[in-house]
Amino acid sequence: MQLISHAALLLDAVARAGSFRGAAERLNLSASAINRQILKLEEEIGLPLFERLPRGIRPTAAGERLLADIRRWRREQERAEGQLRDLKGQRRGSITLGAMECFGNTLLPDVIKKLHSVNPLIEVSVLIGGTDELLRKLNLKEIDFALLFNPPHRVAMDAIRLLKARPGLIMAANHPLALSKSLRLADCLQYGFILPDPSLGIREFIDKAFVELGVEFSGMVSTNSIALIKSMVKLGQSMAVLSVFDVYGELVRGELAFATIEDRNIEDEILAICAPANRNQSAAAQMMIDLVDESLRFIGQPHAGDVQR
Numbered sequence: 001m002q003l004i005s006h007a008a009l010l011l012d013a014v015a016r017a018g019s020f021r022g023a024a025e026r027l028n029l030s031a032s033a034i035n036r037q038i039l040k041l042e043e044e045i046g047l048p049l050f051e052r053l054p055r056g057i058r059p060t061a062a063g064e065r066l067l068a069d070i071r072r073w074r075r076e077q078e079r080a081e082g083q084l085r086d087l088k089g090q091r092r093g094s095i096t097l098g099a100m101e102c103f104g105n106t107l108l109p110d111v112i113k114k115l116h117s118v119n120p121l122i123e124v125s126v127l128i129g130g131t132d133e134l135l136r137k138l139n140l141k142e143i144d145f146a147l148l149f150n151p152p153h154r155v156a157m158d159a160i161r162l163l164k165a166r167p168g169l170i171m172a173a174n175h176p177l178a179l180s181k182s183l184r185l186a187d188c189l190q191y192g193f194i195l196p197d198p199s200l201g202i203r204e205f206i207d208k209a210f211v212e213l214g215v216e217f218s219g220m221v222s223t224n225s226i227a228l229i230k231s232m233v234k235l236g237q238s239m240a241v242l243s244v245f246d247v248y249g250e251l252v253r254g255e256l257a258f259a260t261i262e263d264r265n266i267e268d269e270i271l272a273i274c275a276p277a278n279r280n281q282s283a284a285a286q287m288m289i290d291l292v293d294e295s296l297r298f299i300g301q302p303h304a305g306d307v308q309r
Contacts, residue, residue: 004070004073004074004077006037007037007038007040007041008041008066008070008073009070010023010027010034010037010038011038011041011049011063011066011067011070012067012070012071012074013026013027013034014034014038014050014057015050015057015059015063015067018056018057019055019056019057020034020035020038020057022056038050045062045066047060047062048060048062048063049062049063049066050063068140072140072141072142075096075141075142078094079094079282093119093121093122093123093282093283093284093285094122094123094124094125094284095122095123095124095125095144095282095284095285095288096124096125096126096127096142096143096144097124097125097126097127097143097144097145097146097147097285097288098126098127098128098129098133098134098137098138098143098145098146098147099126099127099128099129099134099146099147100128100129100130100131100134100147100148100149101128101225101226101227102226102243102245102246102247103147103245104126104128105227105249106248106249106252106299107245107248107292107295107296107299108126110295111288111291111292111295112124114291115287115288115291118287119284119287122284122287122288124288127143130199130200130224131148131149131150131151131201134146134148135148135151135152135155135274138155138274138275138276139276141276141279143276144275144276144279144281144282144285144288145160145273145274145275145281145285145288145289146273146274146275147271147272147273147292148271148272148274149201149202149243149269149270149271149272150201150202150204150269150270151270151272151274155272155274158274158277159272159273159274160272160273160274160275160289161272161273161289161293161296162270162271162272162273163270163271163272163296163297163300164268164269164270164271165243165244165245165268165269165270165271165300166260166261166266166268166269167202167205167206167241167242167243167261167266167269168241168242168243168244168258168259168260168261169183169185169188169239169240169241169258169259169260169261170230170233170239170240170241170242170246170247170256170257170258170259171191171233171237171238171239171240171256171257171259172233172234172235172236172237172255172256172257173254173255173256173257175191175237175239175257176237177191177239177257177259178257179257180257180259181259181260182259182260182261182262183259183260183261183262184261184262184263185209185210185213185215185261185263186213186215188239189215191237191238191239192220192237192238192239193220193238193239193240193241194220194221194222194223194229194232194233194238194239194240195221195222195223195229195240196222196223196224196226196229196240196242197222197223197224199224200224200226201269202241202242202243202269205241205266205267205269206241208267209241209261209263209266209267213263220232220238221238226242226246229242230242230246230247230250230256233256234250234255234256241261243269243271244258244299244300245271245296245299245300248299271296271300273289273292273293273296275289
């Protein structure tokens with residue numbers, strides 16, 4: 001089923017290849033034939049779509065706008081085809097989801113395995129990124145849903161699922177405090193902290209907690225990589241403040257220890273499963289969302305719970 005014009009598909013192919021020759025090689029067509037189709041399309045629109053450069057092409061502003069629409073149309077066509085397959089009983093389907101780095105370690109591999117045990121034909125694409133990037137993808141409807149920490153209030157109000165997670169203290173499995181079930185921040189200052197940098201939402205929670213505690217502190221290392229924070233903590237006696245979702249895999253394997261924070265001034269983080277507004281989820285996407293939700297609730301107990309809305 002092809003609902004998009006041949007010329008539109010050629011335009012996208014040329015843009016992705018960066019030249020008419022490159023597109024011709026991929027499509028097994030002549031470069032001149034492709035160029036004629038694009039020239040005809042430009043004539044119909046009344047605007048140039050490509051700048052013809054000595055080495056390849058570059059989309060004009062009009063070309064960029066049209067390409068964005070074409071790619072959106074292609075995604076919607078793929079979605080429609082998947083829904084028609086669902087109606088025919090084939091249930092093949094495809095899912096594109098976005099998630100933050102911590103979910104790529106344990107939760108998503110397990111969820112995808114469960115999904116494919118039910119239906120091995122479903123195609124899954126995963127984009128790992130930060131909150132801002134994932135929100136942009138959601139707004140452009142380039143992904144079916146996303147897992148986000150601390151989304152803006154307007155997004156949280158429209159989220160499919162909301163969970164709350166109180167950050168905790170993590171440390172190496174052989175740390176002097178590793179057997180502690182709960183700790184005060186003041187008990188941990190002597191060990192130093194590996195900090196998430198300000199680009200990660202949890203940093204704001206950490207800064208507020210220490211300000212209210214009236215303690216000045218600085219991290220030995222700060223980074224936007226949760227993976228690096230965990231690796232640094234494993235190597236020494238430094239500690240970090242992270243969510244149980246960030247470290248669940250390491251906790252299961254006995255590589256890290258997790259203690260709840262006794263200080264009452266620590267706020268809960270909000271974890272949201274968000275989807276584009278005004279979109280009916282395919283059967284495959286809804287199945288994936290339900291599996292993700294189930295796994296999050298299992299991992300978070302007793303550290304996470306439903307947010308009262």
